[in-house]
């Protein structure tokens with residue numbers, strides 16, 4: 001299914017009067033709206049190929065029908081999102097769930113939908129059918145050299161797939177660790193992992209980046225070998241200038257100060273990218289901005305401040321990806337909400353009066369500091385975000401268009417109600 005532009009335009013015109021009123025109001029209140037709109041138009045968030053189907057937990061899965069059955073249909077789904085919001089112009093593939101058969105045809109299809117290929121993701125947290133050795137006791141950390149070699153070779157294959165697609169980064173997330181005290185020699189696990197990563201790093205083209213993602217726990221429940229940002233930082237420092245830490249918002253211990261982590265990684269030039277989601281308890285993979293929108297804003301506030309301090313391009317110098325799962329929502333509707341949540345937090349962060357904040361900080365005026373941040377956070381920026389979408393050719397209200405045009409019903413009609421997408 002493809003959404004015709006005239007249908008979006010027609011629904012936009014129904015909302016035009018009300019939108020203009022809101023936009024005029026915020027323009028009268030705040031200076032510099034045009035600069036914010038152009039930054040929002042440039043900002044693109046990659047959609048993970050594994051988030052287009054219904055997610056499950058270890059207790060069950062309740063698919064809603066019309067899920068993409070192939071990589072082509074996954075690209076089509078991201079194309080639908082991008083047609084609606086013009087902010088989802090990239091797809092992040094997972095190997096082996098999405099191995100392209102014909103790279104040129106896949107590239108052409110993506111281009112037709114206005115999509116690029118963002119980071120490719122390797123998978124050594126599961127055993128595949130044709131695999132010789134098991135990853136039950138880890139992959140890059142494994143005490144068995146043959147198992148490490150198998151995992152290294154898989155990552156190198158993923159890089160080769162990515163090169164064919166025009167991707168320029170590899171995300172490595174390892175479930176390696178241990179479940180019980182004494183199971184693992186921590187230093188040996190670290191050294192094995194480092195040496196394995198060095199071999200993978202050496203196989204990357206010079207214009208590529210490696211993103212090393214960390215996670216505190218799960219599936220291992222005693223130790224994780226890349227368990228927090230300090231461990232990831234220690235590896236990427238040793239690997240070299242093409243290696244960076246990737247922050248997944250759900251991968252921290254409860255109440256971790258993620259905005260401070262982001263600020264320091266940026267300062268050290270070692271923040272590579274993001275996996276957006278939200279959580280209440282652990283790695284819940286909920287819709288970005290659904291539970292802790294203030295935290296998301298504070299993270300973006302540090303991102304904007306830190307990137308500006310280093311003269312970085314907000315849109316292109318870090319990898320922006322969603323990593324979420326949807327147990328009870330339509331995956332496409334959920335992704336539209338996530339992108340909206342991210343764009344809203346980014347727009348609010350762009351409103352922060354940095355000069356006033358610096359003065360208040362230098363004067364230890366704690367009350368004023370809080371007021372400045374909360375002024376920005378409590379500003380209703382929805383008309384600004386909608387205006388950016390409108391100018392880029394998207395919908396003023398993407399969710400309304402999705403429902404009005406009965407997109408899911410069309411997809412079920414095309415693909416059937418029993419389809420199951422590969423992924424989590």
Ligand SMILES: [Mn+2]
Pocket residue numbers: 173213248275323
């Ligand atoms: Mn992730």
